[in-house]
Amino acid sequence: MDVRYIACMARMPSFLPNIRPVYNVSVNERSEMQPMTQKVAIFGAGAQGRVTLDILRACNNVAVVGFIDSNPDLKSQKINDLSVFGSADAIREAFGTDSSVIIALGANKIRMNVANALKTEGWQLFSAIHPSAVISQSARIGQNVAIMPHALVHSNAVVHDHAIINSSTVIEHDSIVGAGASVSPGTQVGGRVTIGESAFIGTGAIILPRVTIGEQAVIAAGALVTKDVPDRTLVAGSPAKHVQDIDDDFDWKRLL
Numbered sequence: 001m002d003v004r005y006i007a008c009m010a011r012m013p014s015f016l017p018n019i020r021p022v023y024n025v026s027v028n029e030r031s032e033m034q035p036m037t038q039k040v041a042i043f044g045a046g047a048q049g050r051v052t053l054d055i056l057r058a059c060n061n062v063a064v065v066g067f068i069d070s071n072p073d074l075k076s077q078k079i080n081d082l083s084v085f086g087s088a089d090a091i092r093e094a095f096g097t098d099s100s101v102i103i104a105l106g107a108n109k110i111r112m113n114v115a116n117a118l119k120t121e122g123w124q125l126f127s128a129i130h131p132s133a134v135i136s137q138s139a140r141i142g143q144n145v146a147i148m149p150h151a152l153v154h155s156n157a158v159v160h161d162h163a164i165i166n167s168s169t170v171i172e173h174d175s176i177v178g179a180g181a182s183v184s185p186g187t188q189v190g191g192r193v194t195i196g197e198s199a200f201i202g203t204g205a206i207i208l209p210r211v212t213i214g215e216q217a218v219i220a221a222g223a224l225v226t227k228d229v230p231d232r233t234l235v236a237g238s239p240a241k242h243v244q245d246i247d248d249d250f251d252w253k254r255l256l
Contacts, residue, residue, distance in 0.1 A: 037063050039099040040126050041091045043114060045069035045084050048164075049104040052146055053080055055128040056102075065095045088118060100126040103144055103162065107252055108198040108216075112162045112180040115144045125161075133165075142179070160197075178215070196231065200255055216246060218255065 040056060042049045045067035056062045067074075067084045068091055074084045085091050091099055101123045105111040115125060125144040133151045135141065141153070142161035153159060153171045160179040167185045171177060175189050178197040183189065187201050190209035195201065199213050202221035207213065212228045219225055220236030220243070229235050232246040 037061055038126070039063050039065050039095055041065050041068050041085075041088070041095075041099050041101045042082075042104050043068045043088070043101055043118070044104040045071070045074055045079050046104075046106070048106045048146075050080055051148065052102060052104040052128050053082060055130045055146065055148065058131050059128075065099055066091055068101070088121070088123065097122075100124040102126045102128055102146065104146070106164075106182070106255075108162075108180045108182055108200065109252075111144075112198065115162050136173075148185070154191075172209070184221070200252075202255070218246060 056064045069084050077084050103111050103115045127145040129147040130149045132149045133147045135153045136155045138155050139153045139157045141159050144162045147165045148167040150168045151165045155173040157171045157175045159177045162180040163177045164182040169183050169187045171189045172191040175193040177195045180198040181195045183201045184203040186204040188206045192210045193207050194212045196215035199217045201219045205219045205223045207225045214231035216232045217229045218234040223240040224238035226239045234243045236243050
């Protein structure tokens with residue numbers, strides 16, 4: 001079984017999560033896994049990239065080879081002692097075609113689009129899970145997922161591809177985090193919650209059990225969500241109430 005590119009391993013293998021994106025890794029398979037060094041590039045040299053670098057450096061089976069960022073001001077620079085390369089091709093020229101990549105961009109849709117484009121070019125997508133995160137063995141984690149320090153993902157929860165689970169966030173049992181969704185630090189997600197694709201959950205929000213958050217919906221920081229939120233809707237307050245519909249002119253940068 002080849003798990004080179006799927007996720008970094010915790011320093012304590014007994015806490016190794018199920019890291020297959022579609023189906024579970026059996027107990028026997030987990031016991032047979034041995035740490036192996038995998039070369040990983042980080043796409044994006046901004047704040048999300050620096051946080052991702054910290055996660056990967058905390059893992060014992062990853063060699064981070066560089067940032068990928070087309071910003072000309074960063075060309076040939078070093079950020080937190082890691083070199084910046086101007087393109088994915090430059091990484092392959094320097095380190096070979098066996099490097100994997102994780103997309104560390106805060107904007108949900110852009111992160112998904114870049115990941116899908118690189119995947120079509122033959123790149124393997126890597127998931128970064130901090131060793132201090134606690135992931136149930138019955139949870140399922142997709143590709144190109146970032147799970148930050150002290151996050152909890154409980155029994156039978158599902159985190160789909162390209163999602164971000166930030167520090168000290170709780171994803172309770174049987175909840176689903178959609179592809180490309182971002183859950184900010186300190187968020188409490190109750191059991192059997194569904195978070196739609198590319199939704200954004202603000203810092204410290206509380207989502208009560210069995211609530212559904214629509215696609216590209218935005219939950220403001222500190223909101224208490226007691227009922228379903230439609231697609232492309234911003235809610236805020238306690239209890240959370242409709243603030244505005246999200247159209248194509250919505251400034252997503254203000255969330256990051």
